Amino acid sequence: MTDVLAISLHSMQQDMGRLERISLNMANAMTPGYKREVAMALPSGAGAFAAAMTTAEVAARGLQAEGARSPEGAAAASVGALLIQTDARPGTLKTTSQNLDVALTTPGFFEVSTDAGLAYTRQGNWQLDARGRLVTAQGHPVMGQGGEIVLTHPNPTIDAAGLVFEAKPGGGAESTPIAQLKVVRFDDMTSLQRMGDGLMGTGQVPSQLTDSEIDLRQGFLENSNVNSLQEMVQLIQSMRHFESMQRVALGYDEMIGAAIRKLGELS
Numbered sequence: 001m002t003d004v005l006a007i008s009l010h011s012m013q014q015d016m017g018r019l020e021r022i023s024l025n026m027a028n029a030m031t032p033g034y035k036r037e038v039a040m041a042l043p044s045g046a047g048a049f050a051a052a053m054t055t056a057e058v059a060a061r062g063l064q065a066e067g068a069r070s071p072e073g074a075a076a077a078s079v080g081a082l083l084i085q086t087d088a089r090p091g092t093l094k095t096t097s098q099n100l101d102v103a104l105t106t107p108g109f110f111e112v113s114t115d116a117g118l119a120y121t122r123q124g125n126w127q128l129d130a131r132g133r134l135v136t137a138q139g140h141p142v143m144g145q146g147g148e149i150v151l152t153h154p155n156p157t158i159d160a161a162g163l164v165f166e167a168k169p170g171g172g173a174e175s176t177p178i179a180q181l182k183v184v185r186f187d188d189m190t191s192l193q194r195m196g197d198g199l200m201g202t203g204q205v206p207s208q209l210t211d212s213e214i215d216l217r218q219g220f221l222e223n224s225n226v227n228s229l230q231e232m233v234q235l236i237q238s239m240r241h242f243e244s245m246q247r248v249a250l251g252y253d254e255m256i257g258a259a260i261r262k263l264g265e266l267s
Contacts, residue, residue, distance in 0.1 A: 004248065004249075004252045005249060005252060005253075008245040008246070008248045008249040008252070009245075009249065011241065011242075011245040012242055012245045012246060012249075014039070014041050014082055015238045015239075015241055015242040015245070016242070017039050017082045018039040018082070018234070018238045019235070019238050019239070019242075020039075021037045021038065021039045021084065022231050022234055022235050022238065024037060025037060025226045025231050026226070026228065026231050026235075028224055028226065029224055029226040029228050029231075030224065031123075031198065031224050032122075032123045032124070032125055032198070032221045032222055032223065032224070033091070033121065033122035033123040033124070033198055033221075033222045033224070034091075034198065034224035034225070034226065035086050035087055035088055035089075035122075035224075035225055036086075036087045036224070036225055036226045036227075036231075037084055037085065037086055037087070038084070038085045038086075038087055039082045039083070039084055039085075040082065040083045040084075040085060041082060041083075086189070086192070087225060088107070088189060089225055090104070090105060090106075090107070090222060090225065091222045091223040091224055091225040092222075092223045093105070093217060093220045093221070093222060093223065094220065094221055094223055095219060095220055096125075096219060096220065096221055097219050098219060099154065099155045099156060099157070099158075099218065099219065100125075100126045100127055100128070100134070100154065100156075101124055101125055101126070101218070101219055101220060101221050102124035102126065102158055102181070102216055102217070102218055102220070103124050103216070103217045103220040103221050103222040104122055104124070104183065104214075104215070104216060104222060105215045105216075105217060105222075106209075106213065106214060106215045107185060108122075108183045108184060108185045108209050108213070108214065109121060109122055109183065109184055109185070109186075109200065109206070110122065110123075110124065110142060110143075110181060110182070110183060111142075111143040111182045111183075111184055111206075112136055112140040112141060112142050112143060112199070113140060113141045113143055113148070114140050114195075114199065116195070116201070117201070118143070119140070119195055119199040119200060119201050120184065120192070120199065120200045120201075120202070120206070121136065121198045121199050121200065122198070122222055123136065123137070123198040123221075123222075124220075124221060124222065125137055125221055126142055127154075128151060128154050131150070132150045132151050132152060133148050133149065133150050133151075134148075134149040134150075134151060134164075136197075136198075137197075138197050140199075142181070143182045144164070144179035144180055144181055144182055145179070145180045145181075145182050145208070146179060146180075149164060149178075149179040149181070151164075151166065151178070152166060153166060153167050155167050156173075157173035157218070158181070158216060158218040159216070159218075160214065160215050160216050160217075161180070161211040161214050161216070162180050162181035162182075162183055162211075162214055162216050163177040163179075163180050164177055164178055164179045164180065164181065165177050165178070166178055181216070182208065183208070183209045183214050183216075184206035184207060184208050184209060185206060185207055185209055186202065186204055186206050186207070187204075187207065188204060191203065191204045
């Protein structure tokens with residue numbers, strides 16, 4: 001395969017990968033706490049399509065082995081010929097005035113318990129189950145520093161450090177907290193894998209944040225950090241680039257065909 005076809009096909013594959021990530025971002029533009037994904041091309045420097053793929057995979061493995069990170073708190077992982085980055089910057093806040101809605105304004109994750117083990121999320125749209133446990137929208141228990149959090153009333157008070165206070169019968173809150181939300185962080189964000197439903201999984205042991213490192217807002221939810229206008233611009237750019245590379249491949253194929261026919265006429 002010639003260099004021209006290798007470059008055009010390699011570029012089209014990268015454009016298809018970008019379109020997949022843009023579609024995922026657009027589908028989750030209204031999902032609380034969602035972090036957008038960005039696809040970046042890895043340098044190939046290869047003279048053939050197969051060699052380009054091998055070069056990209058080797059480069060990706062090298063980045064992971066060195067623990068490379070992208071700027072602005074983005075975690076990176078390789079997928080094919082692209083470097084997939086998770087933009088970990090916090091989203092804006094929206095008020096819900098619901099006592100069981102909580103938003104993190106600082107880096108970190110809430111810890112929840114699932115059938116597959118511990119998972120981590122920034123989605124704070126919680127509720128109480130039949131047993132009075134604080135759970136996610138999918139029914140996974142939200143973990144406190146002492147384990148599961150069990151409430152007797154659906155209107156607790158949660159302060160900025162994650163301390164949970166029960167409501168008094170006559171109004172106000174009890175003076176002694178019954179639990180404290182567990183908020184953690186990871187030294188290596190590249191190990192986090194999406195599990196669906198806003199959950200992230202990893203085999204890495206997280207570090208628990210101190211009270212001074214946590215800033216919670218009760219009655220708020222964190223918006224997705226997806227900018228729909230920006231994603232639409234990138235969608236158009238990727239489509240136009242794909243079409244350009246497609247025309248290059250078709251034009252080169254027609255040129256080769258014409259050259260072969262000309263040679264046949266001369267022989």
